[in-house]
Every structure is written in C-alpha cells, then in structure tokens.
Amino acid sequence: KITVFATDVHKRSLDSAAQGVFTGDGLAKVSPARLQRFFVEVDKNLYKVKTELRKLLTFAHHDLTRDMPFCKLDLICCRNLLIYLQPEAQRKVLSLFHFALKMNGFLFLGKSEGIGGPMANDFETVSTQNKLFRKTRDHKLALEIDANRRGSPQVIQRAGSQTVLQRPASLDRRVLNDYDTMLERHIPPGILVDDTFHVLHCFGDVAQFMKPLRGRIETDILSMTEGNLHVALSTSLQKVKKSGLRTVTRNIRLKTAEEDYLVDVTVDPIPYQNTSSLHYHIYFQQIEKEPPPLAQLPKEAELDTFEPSLYYRQHLADLEIELQIARADLLATQENLQTTTEALNTTNEELQAANEELQSANEELNSANEELHSTNEELYSVNSEFERSNLELKQLNVDLINLLTSIDSGIIFLDKEKHIRKFNPAISTFFKLLPQDIGRPIDHIAYQLADQTGLSADIGSVLRDGMVVEKEVATREGDWLLSRIMPFRSEEGPREGVVITFTNISKVKDAELKVKKLNEELAKRIKELEETYLKLEEESGRRIRAMEELRQKDQLMIQQSRMAAMGEMLGNIAHQWRQPLNVLGLQIQELKISYKLGKFSEELLENGVQKAMEIIQHMSQTIDDFRDFLVLDKEKKPFSVDQTIRRSASLIDASLKEHNISLEISSSGDPQINGHQNEYGQVILNILMNAKDAFVENGKSEARISVRAWTEDNRAVVTITDNAGGIKQEIIERI
Numbered sequence: 001k002i003t004v005f006a007t008d009v010h011k012r013s014l015d016s017a018a019q020g021v022f023t024g025d026g027l028a029k030v031s032p033a034r035l036q037r038f039f040v041e042v043d044k045n046l047y048k049v050k051t052e053l054r055k056l057l058t059f060a061h062h063d064l065t066r067d068m069p070f071c072k073l074d075l076i077c078c079r080n081l082l083i084y085l086q087p088e089a090q091r092k093v094l095s096l097f098h099f100a101l102k103m104n105g106f107l108f109l110g111k112s113e114g115i116g117g118p119m120a121n122d123f124e125t126v127s128t129q130n131k132l133f134r135k136t137r138d139h140k141l142a143l144e145i146d147a148n149r150r151g152s153p154q155v156i157q158r159a160g161s162q163t164v165l166q167r168p169a170s171l172d173r174r175v176l177n178d179y180d181t182m183l184e185r186h187i188p189p190g191i192l193v194d195d196t197f198h199v200l201h202c203f204g205d206v207a208q209f210m211k212p213l214r215g216r217i218e219t220d221i222l223s224m225t226e227g228n229l230h231v232a233l234s235t236s237l238q239k240v241k242k243s244g245l246r247t248v249t250r251n252i253r254l255k256t257a258e259e260d261y262l263v264d265v266t267v268d269p270i271p272y273q274n275t276s277s278l279h280y281h282i283y284f285q286q287i288e289k290e291p292p293p294l295a296q297l298p299k300e301a302e303l304d305t306f307e308p309s310l311y312y313r314q315h316l317a318d319l320e321i322e323l324q325i326a327r328a329d330l331l332a333t334q335e336n337l338q339t340t341t342e343a344l345n346t347t348n349e350e351l352q353a354a355n356e357e358l359q360s361a362n363e364e365l366n367s368a369n370e371e372l373h374s375t376n377e378e379l380y381s382v383n384s385e386f387e388r389s390n391l392e393l394k395q396l397n398v399d400l401i402n403l404l405t406s407i408d409s410g411i412i413f414l415d416k417e418k419h420i421r422k423f424n425p426a427i428s429t430f431f432k433l434l435p436q437d438i439g440r441p442i443d444h445i446a447y448q449l450a451d452q453t454g455l456s457a458d459i460g461s462v463l464r465d466g467m468v469v470e471k472e473v474a475t476r477e478g479d480w481l482l483s484r485i486m487p488f489r490s491e492e493g494p495r496e497g498v499v500i501t502f503t504n505i506s507k508v509k510d511a512e513l514k515v516k517k518l519n520e521e522l523a524k525r526i527k528e529l530e531e532t533y534l535k536l537e538e539e540s541g542r543r544i545r546a547m548e549e550l551r552q553k554d555q556l557m558i559q560q561s562r563m564a565a566m567g568e569m570l571g572n573i574a575h576q577w578r579q580p581l582n583v584l585g586l587q588i589q590e591l592k593i594s595y596k597l598g599k600f601s602e603e604l605l606e607n608g609v610q611k612a613m614e615i616i617q618h619m620s621q622t623i624d625d626f627r628d629f630l631v632l633d634k635e636k637k638p639f640s641v642d643q644t645i646r647r648s649a650s651l652i653d654a655s656l657k658e659h660n661i662s663l664e665i666s667s668s669g670d671p672q673i674n675g676h677q678n679e680y681g682q683v684i685l686n687i688l689m690n691a692k693d694a695f696v697e698n699g700k701s702e703a704r705i706s707v708r709a710w711t712e713d714n715r716a717v718v719t720i721t722d723n724a725g726g727i728k729q730e731i732i733e734r735i
Helices: 011-019 032-038 087-100 117-122 173-186 227-243 299-304 308-406 425-429 452-465 506-596 602-630 641-651 653-658 677-698
Strands: 004-008 021-023 039-043 046-049 057-061 073-078 101-109 123-127 132-135 190-193 199-203 247-255 260-272 275-287 410-415 420-423 469-474 480-489 495-504 637-640 661-667 672-675 703-712 715-722
Touching (some): 004 011, 227 247, 410 425, 653 661, 653 677, 661 677, 672 677, 677 715
Parallel strands (some): 004 057
Antiparallel strands (some): 101 132, 260 275, 410 495, 703 715
C-alpha cells in the first residue's frame, strides 16, 4: 500500500491541491500515456486526477518547526524550503526528518540545499547533482519540539464551525513617538532599574554619569558607576529597598576631565500590584550654584546632603551587617548540608540503582511516545482528509438534489441490474414512484407509456452497446414525450448503469402539426403562384412584343424627326446663304458696270475681290458651323454656356429675322459646364425652333424670345422665355 502525505502551512494551497484539477498547459510535460492513465478530461483544456490516484494522497496542515513529525516514512521530498530558514531552524528540521525516516529511507532536497554539520554523518549522499540522500544511522537524535505547539495539526474546519483568532493589540506609532518626545522634554535624565538593580530603561542623556564602558557589558547600575556616585547609589538603593520610601541625596560631587560639578540623586520606588518586587527610578539633577558649607545648612538639608565619609561609613556598616547575616546563614547551611549529605549518601545508592532502571524505561517510553505522537499526527491528517471529502460529497449531493428538483424533465438513474438508484420529482408524472422504490427493478414499476416492453428493450440495448437511444413515445393520455437513454460511467470507464430522461414535447408536436398544415397551405399557395406566374409570363411576353413594336415605331419617328431637322437645317442654310449670295451678285455686277462705263480700275478690282472673298469665307464658316453642330461629342470637356447659346442662335438667326422674331441673349458670370457641347447646343436650338414654330402657327405680332444665363451655387442656370402663348393644356401632361 502506498500513502503519500502532502503537507503545507497554507490552507488555501492545500484546498486547491486537494481538488486535483490541472490545465492543459500545466500538464504540457506529462506524456500522453501518463495523461490517459492518471487523468480525466472534465472540460475543455481542463483535467482532473483519477480517483484511484487521488485516494493515495492525504492532504494535511503541518508546520515543520512546530508540529510532531510523521514516522516510518520511506521518502521525504522537501525542495527549496530550507533555504528560507535560519541555520538553527534548518538543523531542527533536518533532525525531525532523520527521526521520521525509516532506516535506509531517502531524503530529496532542492538543488540549492544540502546536509552539513553534525547531521552529515547520519546521511549518505546518493546523488550530489539531484540532492538525494539516504539515512544510514538509526540512533535517536534530540528533538526540539516547540513547547507552545498545538497538540494536533490543524484540520479543515467543519461547516458551521468558527475559529477564534486572538489578534495582537496594535499601537499607534505616532502616539509612541509623542510619548517618547514628552519623556525627553519633561523628565530629567534618569534610569529605571529592577529589583536586582539591573538597568531596564534610560531617560535622557545619562552617559555623563556613567563610567566609560569597556569589555563585556554589564547592566548592573552599581557596576556602571564609580566614585562618589557609586557609593551614594549603593547606600540609597539599600535604604529604599528596606524602607520602600523615596530618598534624595544632594550635592554629590562628580569629577570629569574638564570640570567638577554637583548633582542631586533621587531614588523613587515603583510598586506593582501583582508582585512584591519593586522597580526603582533613579534621576539626576545638576546643581548650578555651589551650596553653602555644611555647617550653615538647616538640619533637614544636612541629613540629605552627601558627605563622603558618612556615606562610606554607612556603606561599610551595611556591608558588615550583610556579611554577618551571610556568615550565620552559611553556618546554618553547613550544618543542614552535613545532615542532608549523610541522608543523601544513604539513599543515593538506592536512587542510583532505581535511576538506571528508570532511565532505561524512560528511553523506551520516549521512543514509544514519539511513535505515538507521529501516529497521532497521521491519524489527524487522515481524519481531516476524510472530513474534507465528506464535506465535498455532502455539497455535491445537495447540488445534485437541487439540480434534479429544478429540472422539469423526468430523470431516473438505473444501475447495471436495472434497479432504481435515484429519480427526481418531475418523473412522478409518468412513473408512479415513491422514495421507498429506490432499489426496486424498473420493470416492477407501473408507468404511463403506451409501449412498456420497448422501454425495457432499449435499456438493455444501452447497457450492452453503450449507444444513446433517443425516440419519441406517447403516453396513454395522448401526450408526447422525448425519451433519451444514456449510459453513465465511472471515472475508470466501465458502464455503471443508465440515465433515462423524459421531456414533454406535446407542445412541440402540436407546433409540428400546425407547421405541417401551414406547409400544406403554403404548397397550395405556391402552386397558385406558379399558375399566376405562368399567366404573368405570357402577359409579359405580349407586352414585351408590344414594347418592341413601339420601340421600332419610336426609332422610325426619331429618324423622321432627324430628317425633318435636317430639312429645317437646310432651310436655315438657304436663309443664311441667300443674303451673302445677293451681295456677292451685286458686287460682280458692279465690276461689270464699272468696266462698261470706263470707271474700272485696279483699286476697284482689289476692293471687289476682297469683299467677295470675305463673303465666301463667311459662307464657308457657316458650312463648318453646321457640320460641327451635327457631329456628336465623344468626350466631356468644359465649355462656355454663353458661347454655345450664341452659336446655336446664329444658325437660325436669318430664319428668325424673316419672321420678325426678336431674340435677346444675356449672360452674367460666364457660366461653365463640363459635358458634351454639341448635344447641349442642339437642345438650345430645338427649343428656339419650337418657339419660332409656335409664333408662325399663332401669327403672333411683336414676337419676342429671351435667353438668360448665370451662375448659381456653382451651377449654370439657363432660362428661355417667349410670348407665343405656352404649351397646350391637353399635351402638357405628356411632356
């Protein structure tokens, strides 16, 4: 049997380790074979130690420096702990490890740790690199167990229990600082001593009253003073110790290398209510003025004034009295010692024999006691582990009961023999189960399913094959249930039984019927839509053919419109050329007449030719304008709106004048457009020709057309108005 004791002083670390849960990153260096053998994946990237391995470990709270060690251990692993301990604590812990190990047991330390000093002879180094040592001697070492340690290791508290911890009283550091400052300011230099005259505390600067310290330091106030102050303190302390009253010694002369000065020394007893011993407050007050002679002082002051001879005599008298008392005590002690020695000599031989027997028995009892302590520690540790496990099981059981109670679906747990292990209250709707039915076979229970033989066969199939069985079953009342039978396994893997769940899906079934009806109606609607679509497709075909015929007619009309436009343009060309041709004819006739009349000259010929060439160039430019006007632009480019309007108007200028139609063109801001200039000009020309036709048709007198162009919001705006009467009402909606 293998038992591993996992100990620590930190309870939260123990609780975390006892869970045995690790992440995938934490197990990255574990081989796949060991991972499959010793761990179970409980969640994504989360693994838990298997129960068979977890049972080998016992987690317990244990302090190496305070608690008794375990005993008869084969291996102790204590890595990187000793480096944080003081040398004395390290020796103590190693001594406990030596006691806890069996003979030839192993000690495994950290790479920066080792065994030195007297303990080195009790262990053999197995591996220096890995810091592995073996116990080679089994003699008893002195164990230094803390007398104030707990009688048992701390166990995990039960639910509901509380541990009362005494918290140390805390003092405000600011208050302590204020307290020390007040003492420095208001209390004269002084010393606090105990009942044996050893210094406990100093107030202010008392170094000037002490003798220089050399060698070994002693805290006896009488050893720290010398000269007159030593005599005065010795006498005053003895007096106060006997009387319990404060005493004042005045005018004690002290000498230093620089000067002599006088001080008054006061010894004040400080009682304590719980004991008869006293503490003494000795404080010094330096005298600024030289006092008058002793003879001139009053009686009361004379008694307190320090006179070395008187104090020396008093000091010697006290020492003689103490010496006499010590001699008397010594004589009485010698007599008693002689009598006691004779009696002791008589019993000593008997005690020696008995002591040898008791010493042997004591060694056996000590060994047995140590083993009992270690066994007790182990029992407490195991008990704490069991209590923690029981608490976890209790919490898990409560959680499982609450979970089963909160689920609306009926759940039954069956073992391998088909006996009922557990069920939840919701199952009572389908199975007539009572708490006392746990342990009975499921076949003995009456339930509300229509097909009872099928359930038993499905359970047997899941137990045999391990495959989940899921089907819809009906109850005798007509409800529908979703039956799901699943195997449940232990952590080791074998199937331990099955879990059966019944979920009421009557609403789902009703919804399926409704969906089925809706699907049928939808199919009917789709069929109707298909028929409608076919009709629409035929109608669309007819309309497309009609549209094609209309498109061909539109093309024909467009062609006719273009031909008419070309005829109109030719008419405009004729109007444009008629006047220049008349002028050209008159110019030629003028040359002929001049020749007949004898007035023909070279100058007249040159003028006539020049005028004729100007007319011919004008007519040629007119042809170019008409040609460019009929060419379609392929690319967009910026052009002037005003120039385009005036060029379009020039093409019909002669026709407008023939019909007495005035044309006014005005422009402001030189508006620009990025587009097709010829198409834009054709639009302006068509509108002007339409206006001319309207004037001709209506016979309007004082015909007038106005064209205005300007820039507004970075856009070109053009308006064309006339007084021909506007568009007829019956055709305006079709434009």
